Amino acid sequence: MADSAKPVGKREGRKEAAVAVEETQAVQLGELSDLLGYVLKRAQLKVFEDFLRCVAPLQLTPAQFSVLLLLDANPGRNQTEIANTLGILRPNFVSLLDSLESRDLCARVRSANDRRSHILMLTEKGRAVLARAKKLVVSKHEARLNELLGPDGREALLAMLTKIAEEF
Amino acid sequence: MADSAKPVGKREGRKEAAVAVEETQAVQLGELSDLLGYVLKRAQLKVFEDFLRCVAPLQLTPAQFSVLLLLDANPGRNQTEIANTLGILRPNFVSLLDSLESRDLCARVRSANDRRSHILMLTEKGRAVLARAKKLVVSKHEARLNELLGPDGREALLAMLTKIAEEF
DNA sequence: CCGTGTTTGATATGGTGGATAACAATTATC
DNA sequence: GATAATTGTTATCCACCATATCAAACACGG
Numbered sequence: 001m002a003d004s005a006k007p008v009g010k011r012e013g014r015k016e017a018a019v020a021v022e023e024t025q026a027v028q029l030g031e032l033s034d035l036l037g038y039v040l041k042r043a044q045l046k047v048f049e050d051f052l053r054c055v056a057p058l059q060l061t062p063a064q065f066s067v068l069l070l071l072d073a074n075p076g077r078n079q080t081e082i083a084n085t086l087g088i089l090r091p092n093f094v095s096l097l098d099s100l101e102s103r104d105l106c107a108r109v110r111s112a113n114d115r116r117s118h119i120l121m122l123t124e125k126g127r128a129v130l131a132r133a134k135k136l137v138v139s140k141h142e143a144r145l146n147e148l149l150g151p152d153g154r155e156a157l158l159a160m161l162t163k164i165a166e167e168f
Numbered sequence: 169m170a171d172s173a174k175p176v177g178k179r180e181g182r183k184e185a186a187v188a189v190e191e192t193q194a195v196q197l198g199e200l201s202d203l204l205g206y207v208l209k210r211a212q213l214k215v216f217e218d219f220l221r222c223v224a225p226l227q228l229t230p231a232q233f234s235v236l237l238l239l240d241a242n243p244g245r246n247q248t249e250i251a252n253t254l255g256i257l258r259p260n261f262v263s264l265l266d267s268l269e270s271r272d273l274c275a276r277v278r279s280a281n282d283r284r285s286h287i288l289m290l291t292e293k294g295r296a297v298l299a300r301a302k303k304l305v306v307s308k309h310e311a312r313l314n315e316l317l318g319p320d321g322r323e324a325l326l327a328m329l330t331k332i333a334e335e336f
Numbered sequence: 337c338c339g340t341g342t343t344t345g346a347t348a349t350g351g352t353g354g355a356t357a358a359c360a361a362t363t364a365t366c
Numbered sequence: 367g368a369t370a371a372t373t374g375t376t377a378t379c380c381a382c383c384a385t386a387t388c389a390a391a392c393a394c395g396g
Contacts, residue, residue, distance in 0.1 A: 027253040035305070036313055036326055037215045037230055042255070042333035045211045047205045050336060062205055063353095073198030080373065083194040087210070092354060094375060110376095113229030116373040137203070144353045145204055148336060150329055158204055159316055160325045165210035167316060168218060231382095248344065260383065262346060276345095283389045284344040 054140040057083075058133050063088075064100060065137070068130045071106055071122050078117035079108075105129055180260070193302075204206045215313075226301050232268060239290050246285035247276075247282055271324040273297055 032038050041069075051062050065085075083093035097120070100106045105126035107133050108118035122130065146154050182207035200206050210329070219230050228236070231254075238250050273294035276286035290298065291334045314322050 027238065027245060027249050029253065030237060031302075032237050032241075033330070034236075034326070035234070036322065036329075037212070037219050038234055039329045039333055040215055041213045041230075043329040043336070044205075044208045045255075046332055046336040047208055050206050064210075066200055066203070069200050069203075071199075072201055076194060078373075081195055086199070087213075088353095088354065089354085090374070091376080095336065099246075114363070114373080118374070125314060134176045134199075141172065142204065144336070147212060148331060149255070153328060154204065156324065157328045158202070158207060158323060159219055161204075161207040161211040162201065163316060164214055164313075165207055167274045168211075168215040168312070246344075255386065256382095258345070259385085261345080262367070282344080286345070 032131060050144065051137070052139050054144075055133055055136050058129055058136065060129070060133055065130075065133055066104065067096065067100060068122065068126060068133070071120050072127065072130055075121060076119055078111065078114075078119060080117070082120060098128070218312065219305070219309050222312075223301050223304050226297055228297070228301055228306065231264060233298075233301055235264065235268060236273065236290065236294060236301070238297055239288050240295065242287060244287055246279065246282075246287060248285070250288060268294070 003137075048062055055065065063079055066086055067082065070085065071077075075080070079093055079097065080090055083090050086093075088096065097106070097108065101108060103125075105118060106122050108120060111117045111119050143156075149157060217229055219222065219233075222232045234254055235250065238253065239245075241251070246264065247261055250260055251258050254261075256264065263278070265274070269276060271293075272291055274288060274290050276288060279287050310322075317325060
């Protein structure tokens with residue numbers, strides 16, 4: 001703290017010099033841009049983000065939407081079966097179902113065969129909401145992806161991702 | 169509970185009957201298999217899972233690895249800059265850095281120009297670990313993806329995901 | 337200079353998902 | 367009929383993400 005504490009270089013304090021000379025030079029991603037896992041996660045976040053926007057009027061998360069879809073395609077199944085196919089652990093599936101049931105989108109019905117299990121089914125409202133959600137997803141969400149990648153690009157992407165998801 | 173409570177059919181008690189007749193029929197994914205977001209997330213989980221396995225000997229998560237990569241490619245940057253380019257919020261980046269610094273993989277050095285900020289740098293050990301991690305990632309992780317998709321397939325996938333991550 | 341506003345790293349905190357253990361009720365098995 | 371397994375549930379823990387706030391340090395206008 002003898003002669004120059006700040007006087008060091010107010011004239012081009014590295015920030016101003018940067019603006020003039022190098023515009024604060026952006027951070028280089030480097031090899032990160034070749035890391036499939038990194039780009040994959042980034043893309044996934046963007047896609048989910050857009051999904052939420054597109055289906056916002058119906059207040060459905062990707063997980064909730066996927067449950068409604070499964071219930072519609074698989075009537076008569078119980079919680080364990082639905083949760084398993086979605087890769088959700090049974091304990092965590094309970095509150096997810098609670099949220100849907102509290103909104104009267106689906107219902108748990110005690111099975112007659114096995115009184116331990118709950119048969120899951122969509123309510124009328126659930127079917128209606130699902131139908132509207134599907135339309136939003138197709139007309140806004142997937143449409144935007146189609147626009148960005150092209151129909152064939154989207155198919156190719158889907159095929160490769162499916163391969164990874166199933167065989168990796 | 170009059171005549172047959174259990175006697176209903178021990179011989180094919182609905183589970184056994186299923187095994188014989190329908191093998192407990194798998195739950196149908198239905199339209200879920202065409203939902204890009206769903207497949208994308210599934211694939212992402214698989215890839216991260218494999219990454220963890222491949223780089224397990226070095227005890228590095230994808231996030232930690234990406235930080236080491238960035239520090240190596242961008243010497244002299246501070247926490248805010250690194251965190252921002254990774255999409256990590258500054259508060260959450262603190263503990264992530266703590267974990268790396270406590271293992272002596274990187275270090276925070278007070279900047280001379282701006283004594284608020286910490287210049288981040290890899291330690292010798294950090295560089296060594298990063299080098300070993302890179303080898304594992306390339307030789308095991310990315311190699312497996314190459315094997316599954318083919319070199320051109322992997323490139324095409326990377327290109328489309330990058331497009332989504334950047335332009336979506 | 338000085339006061340106001342901003343930035344940086346940090347802490348605290350809340351919310352959400354994922355994972356395990358344990359439990360009562362029910363069913364399966366022998 | 368006793369023992370084991372399954373189903374839904376609760377409780378709990380941990381990892382991530384997000385917001386508000388703070389002290390220290392800087393920037394800037396008067």
